[in-house]
Amino acid sequence: MDLSAVQAALSDKSYSTIAPLCDDLLLQAASRGSTTDEWPYAVHLLSHLYVNDLNSARFFWKSLPQEVKDARPELAAVWRIGQCLWNREYAGVYTAAQGFEWGPELADFITAFLERYRQRIFQLLTKAYSTISIADVVHFMGMSEDDATNYAVQNGWSLDAATKMLTVNKPKAQTNQKLDASKLQRLTECVFHLEH
Structure with missing residues (x-):
């Protein structure tokens, strides 16, 4: 079975392309009766x-033979x-990812997954949120208190050190729609035509 495309995607860190690639290759292998x-x-x-x-992910896991899962x-x-993702155990995601000694094939992929x-x-x-405690950010982000605070502040949030609360900086809604004069003229003509 030729897995060079998967290896190339891993080497290039093109992680978002791997799922459809693996799905297609696995279907091809199954249709040919190839061993996996x-x-x-x-x-x-x-x-x-x-x-x-x-x-x-859940379907793929359920489709695997038990001997593959065990081995x-x-x-x-x-x-x-x-x-943990399925059960929305936010802190558990980090614990599960950081609590295993990943092989060289997966170590960078796991790091990229955690960052994403x-x-x-x-x-x-x-x-x-408009305000959130540092402790809650630590829970959701899987970081130390200092790292979570620094991450939030670097991303535009502000810190009230006395209350250990962070104020969220909401991104401004973009309303960059420009109406050019020709479109306005056509709209005016259309409305005029409908009225008369």
């Missing part, structure tokens, strides 16, 4: 988590991350 002993199951599962496709500790470790996940959580916190 060398299949990068952990990479495949993590690729679905990376693009936040929890349904596909591959890295695969089981990736699934623990998936379970942290960014996604930070965006959700920005939308959901």
Whole structure:
């Protein structure tokens, strides 16, 4: 089985392309009756988590034979991350990812996943809160108190050190729609035509 495209995507850190690539290659292998002993199951599962496709990750996990799940500790470790995501155990995602000794094939991928996940959580916190305690940010972001505070401040939030609260800096809504004169003229003519 030729997995060079998957290896190339991993080397190039093109992580968002791996899930569809693995899905297609696995279907091709199944249609030819090829063995999948060398299949990068952990990479495949993590690729679905990376693009936040929890349904596909869950389906992929359920479709695997039990002997594959039992024989591959890295695969089981990736699934623990998936379970935490599924159950919205925010701190558990970091604990599961950082609590396993990842092999060279997955170490960079896990780091990239955590950074992407942290960014996604930070965006959700920005939308959901106007003020939030540092302790809550620590919980959601999986960082130390100092790191979480620095991350938030570097991203435009402000700190009240006395109360240990962060004030969220909401991004301004963009309303850059410009109406050029010709469009306004056509609209005026259309309305005039409908009225008369």
